[in-house]
Amino acid sequence: MTVQNISLWEVFIRSRNGLAHKHVGSLHAADAALALRAARDIYTRRGEGLSIWVVPSNAIIASDPADKEMLFEPAMSKIYRHPTFYDVPDEVGHM
Amino acid sequence: MYTQALNASQSDELTGEDAAKISRFEARVAAEERIEANDWMPAAYRKTLTRQISQHAHSEIVGMLPEGNWLTRAPTLRRKAALLAKVQDECGHGLYLYAAAETLGTSREELVDQMLSGKAKYSSIFNYPTLTWADIGTIGWLVDGAAIMNQIPLCRCSYGPYARAMIRVCKEESFHQRQGYEIMVTLSRGTPEQKAMAQGALDRWWWPCLMMFGPPDQQSQHGDQSTRWKIKRFSNDDLRQKFIDATVPQARYLDLKIPDDNLRWNEATGHWDYGDIDWQEFNNVLAGNGPCNRDRLAARRKAHDEGAWVREAALAYAEKQKRKTTAAA
Amino acid sequence: MATAICIQNSALFMYVLGRADDALILGHRLSEWCGHAPMMEEDMALANMGLDLIGQARELYTYAAEVEGAGNDEDKFAYLRDVQHYRNVLLVERPNGDFAQTMMRQFFYSAFADCYWRAMMSSTDPTLAAIAAKSEKESAYHLRHSSEWIIRLGDGTDESHRRAQSALNDLWPFTGELFQANPEDDALFAGRIAVDPRGLLQPWTENVTAILRSARLTLPQSQWMQKGGRSGQHSEHLGHLLSELQSLQRTYPNATW
Numbered sequence: 001m002t003v004q005n006i007s008l009w010e011v012f013i014r015s016r017n018g019l020a021h022k023h024v025g026s027l028h029a030a031d032a033a034l035a036l037r038a039a040r041d042i043y044t045r046r047g048e049g050l051s052i053w054v055v056p057s058n059a060i061i062a063s064d065p066a067d068k069e070m071l072f073e074p075a076m077s078k079i080y081r082h083p084t085f086y087d088v089p090d091e092v093g094h095m
Numbered sequence: 096m097y098t099q100a101l102n103a104s105q106s107d108e109l110t111g112e113d114a115a116k117i118s119r120f121e122a123r124v125a126a127e128e129r130i131e132a133n134d135w136m137p138a139a140y141r142k143t144l145t146r147q148i149s150q151h152a153h154s155e156i157v158g159m160l161p162e163g164n165w166l167t168r169a170p171t172l173r174r175k176a177a178l179l180a181k182v183q184d185e186c187g188h189g190l191y192l193y194a195a196a197e198t199l200g201t202s203r204e205e206l207v208d209q210m211l212s213g214k215a216k217y218s219s220i221f222n223y224p225t226l227t228w229a230d231i232g233t234i235g236w237l238v239d240g241a242a243i244m245n246q247i248p249l250c251r252c253s254y255g256p257y258a259r260a261m262i263r264v265c266k267e268e269s270f271h272q273r274q275g276y277e278i279m280v281t282l283s284r285g286t287p288e289q290k291a292m293a294q295g296a297l298d299r300w301w302w303p304c305l306m307m308f309g310p311p312d313q314q315s316q317h318g319d320q321s322t323r324w325k326i327k328r329f330s331n332d333d334l335r336q337k338f339i340d341a342t343v344p345q346a347r348y349l350d351l352k353i354p355d356d357n358l359r360w361n362e363a364t365g366h367w368d369y370g371d372i373d374w375q376e377f378n379n380v381l382a383g384n385g386p387c388n389r390d391r392l393a394a395r396r397k398a399h400d401e402g403a404w405v406r407e408a409a410l411a412y413a414e415k416q417k418r419k420t421t422a423a424a
Numbered sequence: 425m426a427t428a429i430c431i432q433n434s435a436l437f438m439y440v441l442g443r444a445d446d447a448l449i450l451g452h453r454l455s456e457w458c459g460h461a462p463m464m465e466e467d468m469a470l471a472n473m474g475l476d477l478i479g480q481a482r483e484l485y486t487y488a489a490e491v492e493g494a495g496n497d498e499d500k501f502a503y504l505r506d507v508q509h510y511r512n513v514l515l516v517e518r519p520n521g522d523f524a525q526t527m528m529r530q531f532f533y534s535a536f537a538d539c540y541w542r543a544m545m546s547s548t549d550p551t552l553a554a555i556a557a558k559s560e561k562e563s564a565y566h567l568r569h570s571s572e573w574i575i576r577l578g579d580g581t582d583e584s585h586r587r588a589q590s591a592l593n594d595l596w597p598f599t600g601e602l603f604q605a606n607p608e609d610d611a612l613f614a615g616r617i618a619v620d621p622r623g624l625l626q627p628w629t630e631n632v633t634a635i636l637r638s639a640r641l642t643l644p645q646s647q648w649m650q651k652g653g654r655s656g657q658h659s660e661h662l663g664h665l666l667s668e669l670q671s672l673q674r675t676y677p678n679a680t681w
Contacts, residue, residue: 005204006406006463008197025260026194027465028203030409031416033572038465041472042187046267065134159459159467166455167665170672170681171499172448172485176478179455183471190464228672228681278681286679394460402462404587405523408580415579 007056009035011043014051021053029054112137124325129255132198140324141199144254146215147326148196149206153217155189157210157391161225162234170228177274178231184267191260198256211396219377220307222385229282229289229296235275237297237304237342243272244338245308253325276345283349297346298354305369306377308335314374339367435608437491439618440552441501442511442654444484448502449662450516450533451477452669453526462523469569473530476562480555487551503673507656507663514653515598517662521591524577524584528591531570535632536602536624537563543619552617571635578639585640592636593644600649603628 006028012021024043029035035054043049063071079085088095117137123130130136162182169175193203209215220238225231246268249261282293309331321327329337339358346353357370380388454474461467485498515533520526541563544556577588603625605613612618636643652658672681 005202006410025191025263026197027190028463029465030406030576031413034409034465034576037469037569037572041468042190042465045184045187045468045472062133065131156459156464163459166458167452167668168671170503172478172482172502174681175455176475176482179458179471179475179478182458183468183475186459186464186467186471190468193464281681285681286676288676289679398460398462402466402523404581404583405462405466405577408584409576411580411584412576 006030007035008058009039009054010057010060011039012053012055013039013043013049015048016050021051024048026057027054121323124253124323127325128253129258130253131255139320143321143324144257144326145196145199145201145206148192148199148257148260149201149209150216150218152189152192152196152206153210153215154221155185155192157217157221157395159185159189160391160394161221161223161387162231164225165228165231168228169231174278181235181271181274184271187267188264191263192257195254195256195260207399211392211399213383213392216381218307219380219385220303221391222380222388223299223303224387226299227292227296229279229292230300232275232278232282232293233296233300235271235273236279236345237275237300238307239268239271239275240342241304241307241338243268244334244341248328251325251328279349279351283351293349294351297351301354302372302376303380305335305339305372306374306380308332308338310374310377311372336366339369343367434491435612436549436617437488438511439609439612440484440488440491444481444488444501445510445512446516446533447477447484448481449510449512449665450529451475451481452665453516453518453520453529456520457526466523470526473562473566473569476559476566480559480562483555483558487555490551499673503670507658507666509656510653510658510662510666511656512653512662513598513601514650514659515595515601517653517659517665518595518598519661521594522587523573524587524591525594527570527573527577528588528595530566531574531635532595532599532602532632534563534566534570535628535635536599536621538567539624539627539631540619540621543624547617547619548615549617567631574635574641575639578636578641588639589641592641596644597646597648597650601651601653604651604654606654 007030008026009029010026011024013024014021027035027038027042029038032054036052039052039054040049044052116135120130120136120140130140159182162178162185166175166178166182169178193206196206197203206215210217225234243265246261246265250258250265252258252261279293282289312330312332343353343358355370357368359368361368379385383389451474454470454477457470458467458474461470481502482498485501488501489496489498515529518525518529538560541556541560545553545560547553547556574588577584579585603621605620605622609618609620613620633643673679
């Protein structure tokens with residue numbers, strides 16, 4: 001018998017206030033409420049979290065690694081976006 | 096815990112795949128770059144990893160059974176809570192690992208089916224029975240100890256999702272071995288009966304634990320490709336030696352005798368020499384003839400089959416809710 | 425450890441012991457699931473609830489030992505009392521059965537524990553108030569988890585509905601004992617050391633029937649309630665549970681583990 005697979009969810013945890021939610025892994029759950037509950041039981045057993053997001057895995061749109069050069073390399077050459085590109089005389093001090 | 100070096104690495108034909116892509120991939124791995132789920136990878140790399148990670152996951156899940164056998168009989172409430180937390184952690188580790196394996200494109204359901212049908216392997220160690228409370232101490236001390244030796248290098252595995260899962264596992268596992276050793280300390284300082292229990296458990300588990308590191312290097316089919324791909328970083332024999340060297344003084348502290356008359360300190364090598372491992376027993380257990388192979392698989396199948404109606408109920412309810420939401424919209 | 429312990433009889437001591445027994449026996453039952461749950465995610469959840477309950481039992485036994493002042497400890501209470509000295513309600517010793525039976529038992533107990541511990545947070549006994557503050561959060565989570573499952577099982581497939589309804593029919597008669605007060609507890613109620621459970625029946629019934637309604641389950645007609653656990657009259661199941669739980673301590677008296 002082929003039973004439909006239970007959906008896959010990605011789990012994001014905020015470990016403390018002030019920090020962003022961070023991807024920690026995935027789990028299987030039939031719906032959002034169970035996914036949230038399972039995320040708590042699986043990923044916060046040692047007090048790792050203050051807030052949980054669960055997102056259906058198929059809702060995540062990822063960039064294609066094959067596009068990596070096109071997407072990210074053009075930024076590499078724009079060194080003038082970084083503060084170290086500019087010379088400020090030492091006498092001026094910290095800026 | 097519990098990966099076991101038992102995968103025979105299949106040297107898939109690399110022809111048919113773009114040679115340039117392969118060499119770019121291998122250069123990335125050689126430069127210690129991590130490979131992520133969406134990155135291009137050779138089919139054989141995907142296959143080897145799927146097999147290794149899922150075997151590792153199956154081992155965690157089957158590994159719940161021998162220790163679970165003592166959950167209802169733990170002799171104090173403190174031990175009971177610690178053991179339940181530990182066995183639960185193993186379930187969590189199985190989950191992290193299935194999640195890592197799924198990123199390679201095979202669903203957990205499919206992987207679990209391979210285990211339940213007997214097609215996929217899990218660590219041979221869990222086909223031995225837990226006969227006394229001292230077995231629980233010994234599993235924590237030796238089986239987890241051996242597993243940690245195996246797992247720490249995996250935290251630097253070339254495949255990102257596997258490496259991240261292993262970092263999490265290793266962090267959580269640090270209490271498991273201590274939990275086991277503490278039981279052994281208590282038993283070895285206890286009544287003569289308790290001490291005999293501890294020695295008996297060491298006698299039964301020692302050799303199977305040494306087998307956990309997999310066949311000797313000269314017979315291992317593994318080696319080259321997994322090493323080149325930075326999935327495997329140390330040889331079976333190196334890890335085994337490291338484990339023995341670490342364990343001998345711990346056994347001595349417990350005043351227990353390791354059941355190997357050929358165990359001798361070798362001044363020249365700076366390591367402990369040890370006797371011959373019965374690889375026939377190992378192969379036999381892997382082939383399904385260990386004392387508990389049938390029981391372990393039967394228990395997992397039973398849980399899977401008897402849980403089917405629950406999983407179906409959750410899906411049916413989710414379907415109904417979805418339909419209601421769509422109708423309301 | 426001695427082979428048996430003598431139980432002193434003070435109202436507060438017996439009261440605390442009964443609550444500890446509830447938590448231990450239910451926690452033990454949940455630990456029986458470990459490795460055998462319908463899905464791995466649920467294995468994690470059942471173990472978490474079991475750990476919470478075993479933790480509550482340990483705190484309560486430790487306090488009971490302090491109240492008794494006879495040199496007993498959590499393990500002596502758990503491992504060296506025979507069936508008739510256990511004071512847990514019959515509900516928690518019901519066997520696990522299928523997942524519907526386990527969840528229904530958890531749902532009934534957690535719905536009680538949630539309002540019970542919330543009320544106990546204002547106990548005039550500071551130790552009980554502190555234990556209540558911790559246990560209330562745990563019970564609230566157990567209630568949410570079990571309610572969600574009751575709704576899914578009741579409103580899932582025909583089979584899950586049938587199993588949930590039969591769990592409800594089987595376990596309903598064991599809910600009455602949760603609200604039973606012993607005459608010796610009156611002084612504890614008067615001193616606001618403990619809350620009178622009779623006052624919790626109405627909020628419990630409201631919560632429980634609301635969830636059962638969303639689960640499309642029907643309350644059984646019969647109003648007959650089983651009782652006996654609080655006075656040491658247990659079902660046959662507890663003896664077997666204890667013979668397993670206590671086996672090492674009984675086989676090797678005076679050993680340290």
